[in-house]
Amino acid sequence: MRFPLPDVGEGLVEAEILTWHVQVGQTVKVNDIFVEIETSKAAVELPAPYEGVVTELLAKPGETVAVGTPIIVFDIDPNGAPASDNGGGGTKIGEESADGRIQSLVGYGPRTGAATRRARKGAAPVVVEAPAPKPEPEPVLVPAGGYVPLAKPPVRKLAKELGVDLRSLAADGQVITRDDVQRAATPEPAAAPIVVAGERERRVPVRGVRKATAKAVTESAYTAPHVTEFLTIDVTPMMELRARLKNHPGFRDVKLTPLAFAAKAVCLAVRRTPDINALWDEQAGEIVYKSYVHLGIAAATPRGLVVPKVHDADQMSLRELGEAIEALTVKARDGKTTPAEMANGTFTITNVGVFGVDTGTPIINPGESAILALGAIRDMPWVVDGQVVPRKVCQLSLSFDHRVIDGQQGSEFLADVGALLADPSIAITY
Structure with missing residues (x-):
């Protein structure tokens, strides 16, 4: 039984084979993880839909495979019915079974034998022959032995x-x-270094997250007319509140970062300027105003830049936001973010301050209309009540789509976020 690469996201067309977790001759059970793939959005582990023996691996690690292309061959029940925990059901993945369920990737597979309809009372059963299988392409064999480290x-x-x-x-x-x-x-010690022509450069194929990022930012930069505004603020009160909350019983086990405060400020400020959370739909000729905030958090990972989403962030408390951001960041760095966690964002925050950067001009994520960059928090001289004193100072920058958001709305939103970070107590007025 050949298993084709499924679409594990929303309209994905290809994926890269990262690691085989099985080898030729190995017996697998239903739901055993047999391969890890990388899509343009995330690394995904695929569970075995059948119980049987692996007879062929049809793609090599590092190979990019189109969705629908067979990637592995299982030797299952000789009669053609997969021995799975669904009782040997015969519904293909994605189809509706006799009991009305849509079969998922896990635990279901096709049955190549004949199907029997339930007969009406007093009538003989009607046997419907399954269509003849289509010829399959020749497999791409892996190196001898089929072992993948x-x-x-x-x-x-x-x-x-x-x-x-x-x-x-x-x-x-x-x-x-x-x-x-x-x-x-690490090379063995040599008497003298040997320089070989051509080794001063290396070429890396553009694929996976890097390919998807390049495509997204290019489309955004040349589609949405970007406007970027900047604001420098004194965040000393926010940092003082953060220090107090560390000793509060409700926050002792939470990693409460400035990013969590910025996330809460964004969610509150969106209420007063809903245009920030809208979307320009070119195809429909409409502006879509969204009454929820799916907050993207830009994260630098070994695979490249990814933007997992905190869904319904506007419904969360400060503690819940802190926990959600930390959980998503850890998953992103481990390459375990799911396609669902990468989809349907409405607004994004990028924390360039963690790299010691003061500000920037961030590019809007496709499908959104604005993005906020949070700069480094530094000790700087600041005028307070006519006196120059050292304060905790941070720069914010907001890029927005001028088709959706006018300068007034963008400025008001940025001012609201800045005010909330400069004096968190005014949040009770929102």
């Missing part, structure tokens, strides 16, 4: 950069670590 995406990336063959590092079933790769890449 186990390693996390950052380790594979490091090995690729250092020119280390992962197959030479581990025995069957051993997980390769970063230290293994670095040790293998």
